[in-house]
Amino acid sequence: AQSVTQLDSQVPVFEEAPVELRCNYSSSVSVYLFWYVQYPNQGLQLLLKYLSGSTLVKGINGFEAEFNKSQTSFHLRKPSVHISDTAEYFCAVSDLSHNTDKLIFGTGTRLQVFP
Amino acid sequence: DVKVTQSSRYLVKRTGEKVFLECVQDMDHENMFWYRQDPGLGLRLIYFSYDVKMKEKGDIPEGYSVSREKKERFSLILESASTNQTSMYLCASSWGTDFNQPQHFGDGTRLSIL
Numbered sequence: 001a002q003s004v005t006q007l008d009s010q011v012p013v014f015e016e017a018p019v020e021l022r023c024n025y026s027s028s029v030s031v032y033l034f035w036y037v038q039y040p041n042q043g044l045q046l047l048l049k050y051l052s053g054s055t056l057v058k059g060i061n062g063f064e065a066e067f068n069k070s071q072t073s074f075h076l077r078k079p080s081v082h083i084s085d086t087a088e089y090f091c092a093v094s095d096l097s098h099n100t101d102k103l104i105f106g107t108g109t110r111l112q113v114f115p
Numbered sequence: 116d117v118k119v120t121q122s123s124r125y126l127v128k129r130t131g132e133k134v135f136l137e138c139v140q141d142m143d144h145e146n147m148f149w150y151r152q153d154p155g156l157g158l159r160l161i162y163f164s165y166d167v168k169m170k171e172k173g174d175i176p177e178g179y180s181v182s183r184e185k186k187e188r189f190s191l192i193l194e195s196a197s198t199n200q201t202s203m204y205l206c207a208s209s210w211g212t213d214f215n216q217p218q219h220f221g222d223g224t225r226l227s228i229l
Contacts, residue, residue, distance in 0.1 A: 009166075034217060
């Protein structure tokens, strides 16, 4: 069965520093990949998604992610973070081999941005 | 903008009670989902539905049931609430059969079972 691993449960970083949040998924023939963000006391919002084509995907709020098929990774990056980026980030995969709209979520990474 | 509305932000119930969590979406989405979110475990799928009166079990359906009598509404039912069902519950919806469509989430219901 498909699984998603977010290697870091918490990532502390200073404002204006770059950040990378890591995500790996178990091997599959083809997948769709998503990053969601959850601000305190809110539901999840879509940051970006990879369906096909260019492996570098740009999302909202200056975030981007790179799909690496050989390493089965989809790491999220931002060159300069703001205090307002403090939130929990979830990586998710849609496993097309099982012909379902189910998403498999990682356990989340809490990004804390300090002034 | 898609709006997914969960009827309660916070709910406190007693062990053994029957609990109803309601979710309504306003974009005519075919698919609706119920998740629970626990620290360190991420989101786990409880039940989902592809159409009215249709339901499928997710990864952790035990102790829960669902109802979808109308397309816009998807209810989660805790038949006899237990303390291990204390959690954050998230509802989501998405378009039909295209697997590339993102899910839209409500703000969640934080449920405490005492």
